[in-house]
Amino acid sequence: MSDVKPIRTEADYEAALAEVERLWGAKAGTAKGDRLDVLATLIDVYESQHFPMDPPDPIEAIKFRMEQQNLSRKDLEGIVGSRTRIAEVLNRRRGLSINMIRRLHDKLGISTDILIRPSRIKQAHPRRAA
Numbered sequence: 001m002s003d004v005k006p007i008r009t010e011a012d013y014e015a016a017l018a019e020v021e022r023l024w025g026a027k028a029g030t031a032k033g034d035r036l037d038v039l040a041t042l043i044d045v046y047e048s049q050h051f052p053m054d055p056p057d058p059i060e061a062i063k064f065r066m067e068q069q070n071l072s073r074k075d076l077e078g079i080v081g082s083r084t085r086i087a088e089v090l091n092r093r094r095g096l097s098i099n100m101i102r103r104l105h106d107k108l109g110i111s112t113d114i115l116i117r118p119s120r121i122k123q124a125h126p127r128r129a130a
Helices: 010-023 031-050 058-068 083-090 098-108
Strands: none
Touching (some): 010 031, 058 083, 058 098
16 A cells, blocks of 8 residues: 555645545455455544544534434324423523433433433513613
8 A cells, every 4th residue: 555644735635535535445355355345444533634524513413313213293192201391492591401411312312422412592571671
């Protein structure tokens, strides 16, 4: 595997992406397949350092999982609580409790690392003086 080197610049990154595209579909265990694996690993490290992604918002993660599993709000009743409680959580008026986090993790498989993050809670609008 000659000339494989760390990706340090944007030009190195672009060249590695082009090479991966060229090698895409190479059989595992072959020289081309090994080169593809190494380049993919180098690209992953570069992207993690230069294009970090914030973990998803807990409420967005719940909504995404509901969509993935074709679940309705009613399906969350045994996990989150009453219809009112579900509405409060999904509308960001109430945070997740530890018990809700445990049940969401157990029943829907959402990572606790995501669920324990603070959600963007909606603030009540201050009353306007009349």
